[in-house]
Amino acid sequence: MASLSYDLTLAGLAVGSAAALTGIGLIVTYRATGVLNFAHGAIAMVCAYVLRQLTVEWNWPLPLATAVTLLLVAPAIGLLLEKAVFRPLSILGSDPAQTLVASIGVFILLVGGAALIWGPGAKADAPTLVSTEPWAPLAVTLALAGAVWAVTRWTRFGSELRAVVDNRPLAVLSGIDADRVASVGWAFGAFTAGLTGVLLAPFVRLDPYGMPLLVMEVVAVAVAARMRSLSIAVAVALALGVAQSQLTRLHPSGWAEPLLQALGANLFVVALLVTALVLPGIGSQNTLPRTATARVPTPPGAWIVAAVLFLIPLGFAGSDLTTSVQVPALAVILLSLVIVTGRGGQISLGQAAYAGLGALFTALLTAGRFPGLPELPHLPALAVAVLLVAPLGLLTGWPAINRRGLALALATFAVGVGVSRFVFAQPYATSGLTLDRPAGFDSDRAYYVLELALLAAALLFAISMRRGRMGRALAAMRDHEAGASAAGVPVRTLKLTAFVAGAALAALGGGMLGMGLRAFDPAAYDPVRGLLWFAAVVVLGADSLLGAVVAAALLVGLDAGARGGVAAALIGILAVLVARVPAAAGWSRRLSLTPLGRRARSALPPTSHPPARSPRIRPWTNKLSRPPTRLPRSAKGRVGSAYSNGGGAGAGAAEARETSLHEPAVGGAREGTCRYVRPEHGSRHSSPEAPKRPPDDSEDGHTGAAPPPNRPRREPPHPLTAHKITATYDGFTALDSVDLSVPPGHITAVVGPNGAGKSTLFHCLAGTLRPDKGRITYDGKDITRTPAHARTRLGVARTFQQLAVFPSLTITENVQVGADQARSKHPQDRQATTQALRLLDLHHTTTRHHPAADLPTGTLRRVELARALAGRPHTLLLDEPAAGLDTAEVAALARVLRALAADGMALLVVEHDIDLVANLADTVHVMAAGRIVTSGPPAEVLHRAAP
Numbered sequence: 001m002a003s004l005s006y007d008l009t010l011a012g013l014a015v016g017s018a019a020a021l022t023g024i025g026l027i028v029t030y031r032a033t034g035v036l037n038f039a040h041g042a043i044a045m046v047c048a049y050v051l052r053q054l055t056v057e058w059n060w061p062l063p064l065a066t067a068v069t070l071l072l073v074a075p076a077i078g079l080l081l082e083k084a085v086f087r088p089l090s091i092l093g094s095d096p097a098q099t100l101v102a103s104i105g106v107f108i109l110l111v112g113g114a115a116l117i118w119g120p121g122a123k124a125d126a127p128t129l130v131s132t133e134p135w136a137p138l139a140v141t142l143a144l145a146g147a148v149w150a151v152t153r154w155t156r157f158g159s160e161l162r163a164v165v166d167n168r169p170l171a172v173l174s175g176i177d178a179d180r181v182a183s184v185g186w187a188f189g190a191f192t193a194g195l196t197g198v199l200l201a202p203f204v205r206l207d208p209y210g211m212p213l214l215v216m217e218v219v220a221v222a223v224a225a226r227m228r229s230l231s232i233a234v235a236v237a238l239a240l241g242v243a244q245s246q247l248t249r250l251h252p253s254g255w256a257e258p259l260l261q262a263l264g265a266n267l268f269v270v271a272l273l274v275t276a277l278v279l280p281g282i283g284s285q286n287t288l289p290r291t292a293t294a295r296v297p298t299p300p301g302a303w304i305v306a307a308v309l310f311l312i313p314l315g316f317a318g319s320d321l322t323t324s325v326q327v328p329a330l331a332v333i334l335l336s337l338v339i340v341t342g343r344g345g346q347i348s349l350g351q352a353a354y355a356g357l358g359a360l361f362t363a364l365l366t367a368g369r370f371p372g373l374p375e376l377p378h379l380p381a382l383a384v385a386v387l388l389v390a391p392l393g394l395l396t397g398w399p400a401i402n403r404r405g406l407a408l409a410l411a412t413f414a415v416g417v418g419v420s421r422f423v424f425a426q427p428y429a430t431s432g433l434t435l436d437r438p439a440g441f442d443s444d445r446a447y448y449v450l451e452l453a454l455l456a457a458a459l460l461f462a463i464s465m466r467r468g469r470m471g472r473a474l475a476a477m478r479d480h481e482a483g484a485s486a487a488g489v490p491v492r493t494l495k496l497t498a499f500v501a502g503a504a505l506a507a508l509g510g511g512m513l514g515m516g517l518r519a520f521d522p523a524a525y526d527p528v529r530g531l532l533w534f535a536a537v538v539v540l541g542a543d544s545l546l547g548a549v550v551a552a553a554l555l556v557g558l559d560a561g562a563r564g565g566v567a568a569a570l571i572g573i574l575a576v577l578v579a580r581v582p583a584a585a586g587w588s589r590r591l592s593l594t595p596l597g598r599r600a601r602s603a604l605p606p607t608s609h610p611p612a613r614s615p616r617i618r619p620w621t622n623k624l625s626r627p628p629t630r631l632p633r634s635a636k637g638r639v640g641s642a643y644s645n646g647g648g649a650g651a652g653a654a655e656a657r658e659t660s661l662h663e664p665a666v667g668g669a670r671e672g673t674c675r676y677v678r679p680e681h682g683s684r685h686s687s688p689e690a691p692k693r694p695p696d697d698s699e700d701g702h703t704g705a706a707p708p709p710n711r712p713r714r715e716p717p718h719p720l721t722a723h724k725i726t727a728t729y730d731g732f733t734a735l736d737s738v739d740l741s742v743p744p745g746h747i748t749a750v751v752g753p754n755g756a757g758k759s760t761l762f763h764c765l766a767g768t769l770r771p772d773k774g775r776i777t778y779d780g781k782d783i784t785r786t787p788a789h790a791r792t793r794l795g796v797a798r799t800f801q802q803l804a805v806f807p808s809l810t811i812t813e814n815v816q817v818g819a820d821q822a823r824s825k826h827p828q829d830r831q832a833t834t835q836a837l838r839l840l841d842l843h844h845t846t847t848r849h850h851p852a853a854d855l856p857t858g859t860l861r862r863v864e865l866a867r868a869l870a871g872r873p874h875t876l877l878l879d880e881p882a883a884g885l886d887t888a889e890v891a892a893l894a895r896v897l898r899a900l901a902a903d904g905m906a907l908l909v910v911e912h913d914i915d916l917v918a919n920l921a922d923t924v925h926v927m928a929a930g931r932i933v934t935s936g937p938p939a940e941v942l943h944r945a946a947p
């Protein structure tokens with residue numbers, strides 16, 4: 001027994017050593033370059049094939065072949081990838097989502113290339129590099145880990161590596177050649193991949209698909225080490241290896257046996273699931289907004305051409321028709337990625353799992369083997385399978401709530417691998433399972449017709465998800481999650497909805513594929529296929545329904561018509577190119593992950609610093625330089641724009657009255673006239689703190705105090721109020737028992753030096769930070785625990801210091817998102833978008849249909865404000881609204897804000913621009929060291945606060 005345990009421990013150490021090598025390689029590459037190399041396993045596989053080629057096919061001596069493979073080929077692959085793929089990406093300033101797509105592209109390219117060169121079958125004659133004695137790989141691993149540790153600790157290169165990892169731009173400024181560091185990181189990472197591959201090859205199946213996946217399953221050891229600590233990675237790998245082999249000693253009876261067997265064979269997958277789903281996400285959390293999709297209109301007639309092409313197979317016969325049967329099914333699966341990734345912006349590498357579950361459940365239901373459910377005919381079984389798989393979408397939807405970018409990619413990949421290993425690969429789930437086509441659709445032609453009908457239904461469903469309110473909300477979430485939440489979009493619920501809808505579509509496609517193939521074939525839903533499908537959808541336009549349909553035809557066509565591996569290699573090359581040369585050609589504009597990222601960045605201010613005032617003259621600022629003109633007071637059907645209205649920064653309340661707006665549709669006291677904002681919320685002077693503004697002298701006599709006759713009168717809400725709120729960051733008190741009220745009809749400003757706590761207070765009021773103590777109330781209700789989107793829906797809107805617009809949406813759509821979320825059933829509220837656009841002078845037909853990605857900062861500030869106003873808020877929170885605006889733009893902004901306050905809205909402005917505050921605010925609160933130190937009218941307070 002003792003000897004068995006010893007032997008198992010040694011065997012476990014051997015497995016653990018290979019995993020540790022992978023962990024070391026992944027960590028070094030990640031530390032040197034910031035890239036989690038999804039292609040690591042594929043490099044391992046290629047190196048194993050190269051060694052086999054040199055020794056078995058060409059009869060080279062093993063030592064020479066090993067030296068060439070590990071010291072030349074592997075580092076050369078790493079250097080090539082760094083130079084040709086990842087360095088250009090870092091020069092382009094790409095975000096992690098792009099590098100992720102590139103590394104998945106490299107993975108698929110290498111897998112496809114290996115299948116092309118060496119064939120898809122497994123090779124059983126890979127040379128054995130070291131003895132089967134496990135001490136050898138263990139010694140290699142420990143020596144390598146020690147060497148890496150020593151190099152990073154004691155050499156100049158090591159300190160350069162640490163400097164680049166800590167702050168690459170600073171390291172470059174201090175003279176470090178960051179590219180050289182990255183090159184060495186890639187060469188070393190590829191060397192460890194090669195070493196893993198050649199050590200593992202004799203003991204596992206050497207095939208293009210299985211081995212890369214096997215290596216990537218052990219990514220858990222690097223994630224457990226937070227992509228940082230080599231010693232933790234090695235320890236975790238060895239512990240998992242030993243535990244996995246010790247599990248084989250246990251032989252429980254009954255249902256536990258297959259489960260334990262599965263665990264014993266897949267402990268690294270369990271670790272992957274735990275690390276990816278339970279531990280907090282690794283990598284940047286800031287990636288997804290850049291995965292927004294460029295808006296490229298589908299060429300006219302393209303759908304007709306596609307429909308005709310999809311009808312052509314009806315004229316086929318024999319194997320061609322049998323092959324064609326896979327196309328509509330795969331198209332439905334890929335449509336699920338359009339919803340989740342293309343429209344919803346959520347990276348999902350696990351869709352193959354849902355497709356496979358759809359097929360498996362259909363097979364189980366038709367065989368009467370699904371626990372608790374009767375045997376069903378095929379089509380009802382497919383429908384029930386879809387319904388059963390849909391909620392399982394929460395498996396990936398749940399982690400998506402708190403994860404983005406790389407962390408989400410890992411979590412969804414883990415779910416895909418977990419389902420594949422613990423469900424599809426297990427005999428208890430799949431043995432003896434058959435699947436056939438529905439009665440009456442047995443022939444290929446009849447079944448193809450049925451599939452076309454199901455594809456049409458899936459397309460209609462996908463269209464409904466991408467259109468209207470739902471489509472805009474998904475796109476808003478994809479483009480800017482915090483911005484979407486601020487517009488009232490319930491981001492958590494929407495993510496879950498996207499994943500559930502995606503799982504349902506994938507299950508439908510998977511079931512169709514299974515019935516088409518007349519079998520449940522686990523290989524058809526392998527996680528590697530999930531990666532291939534993801535890349536294919538991204539390459540052909542992630543947010544394009546037509547792209548998904550074309551991708552399905554391309555993948556099936558290439559698989560059937562060309563050598564195995566061509567499809568993967570082609571998609572891999574395209575995925576690399578998408579990230580590598582995003583704007584090289586017109587077609588690249590439809591590729592979702594890259595071009596917009598760059599365009600959006602060029603349109604948005606830098607993320608870490610307030611942007612410089614823009615020197616550009618824009619049409620609407622030119623208007624401001626014209627002499628003041630009064631708005632047409634009761635021009636029926638027209639709403640004046642404060643931006644197109646004249647006036648300067650110093651204009652006062654009288655000017656504010658001029659910019660009060662007249663819009664028949666809103667329902668003023670008299671037909672044809674009314675103010676812009678929430679006519680129901682009462683007098684702008686309702687607050688006792690409100691300054692005495694001159695009475696309104698508008699021609700129509702409407703002051704905004706009277707509610708529209710056709711709407712229920714509503715008393716003005718109690719103001720948004722902070723009651724003794726305290727907020728801390730890791731024990732540091734950023735807000736200390738702060739009281740603040742934001743009364744209606746009043747502009748309240750918060751000023752103070754850097755670090756005073758202004759932003760923290762703003763976040764507490766907006767709902768993006770929960771105070772440790774104290775309460776926030778609004779309209780008499782405690783909203784301290786109310787999330788940001790729900791506060792928006794209650795009537796507390798906000799704008800951002802760093803712009804939060806949705807670059808893939810047009811100006812109108814951006815504003816509509818705000819209106820969608822707050823829209824009541826009242827028909828008058830349908831005018832909210834139009835009114836907001838007019839108020840901010842965004843209503844011209846030339847601009848309103850323009851995608852926000854290409855617009856200058858000043859315009860985007862107006863778009864953001866219009867979106868906030870379209871939700872008809874009672875209270876508006878503005879975080880440095882003048883950041884990035886030139887003088888004329890600031891003056892125009894001030895005029896609008898005064899107009900809004902004159903109409904009774906409560907405004908809170910956190911602002912560094914003291915001139916603006918002095919001219920704008922009714923009350924100023926000065927903060928210092930987390931407290932409000934003084935409050936009062938600006939003239940008094942700012943004078944007192946001046947040094």
Ligand SMILES: Nc1ncnc2c1ncn2[C@@H]1O[C@H](COP(=O)(O)OP(=O)(O)OP(=O)(O)O)[C@@H](O)[C@H]1O
Pocket residue numbers: 729730732733734752753754755756757758759760761
């Ligand atoms: N996420 C965080 N983690 C730890 N400390 C934080 C965090 N955010 C802010 N702080 C600290 O809390 C204090 C208040 O920060 P806050 O950003 O609210 O100040 P501020 O007045 O808005 O400053 P600024 O004008 O520079 O934005 C500062 O000392 C800041 O360093």
